[in-house]
Amino acid sequence: MKQSKLEQYIDILKLFKYNGPLTLTQVINIANVKSIILKEQIDFLVKHGLIEKLTVKKSRAVFAVTHRGTNVMEYFQEFIILPSLEEA
DSSP states (O other), rough: OOOOOHHHHHHHHHHHHHSBBBBBHHHHHHHHHHHHHHHHHHHHHHHSSSSEEETTTTTTTEEOOOHHHHHHHHHTTTTOOOOOOOOO
């Protein structure tokens, strides 16, 4: 079953929360997502203050979930509808 955009965003926020700051390459490898799609999602999350871009060693960028991102992730996780046993 295809994930909604909300579920995709929540998964990305969880990825950062539980794995710490990550580079885009690390996220692509862990999440197994096309880079163009992931970049769009990351841009959206940064724009809304849910993750932040940090610079490490002058040229290396990593991303990390913000406090706001953690709150939003926890709030929306309660509303994601899980498939019923009948659908499985």
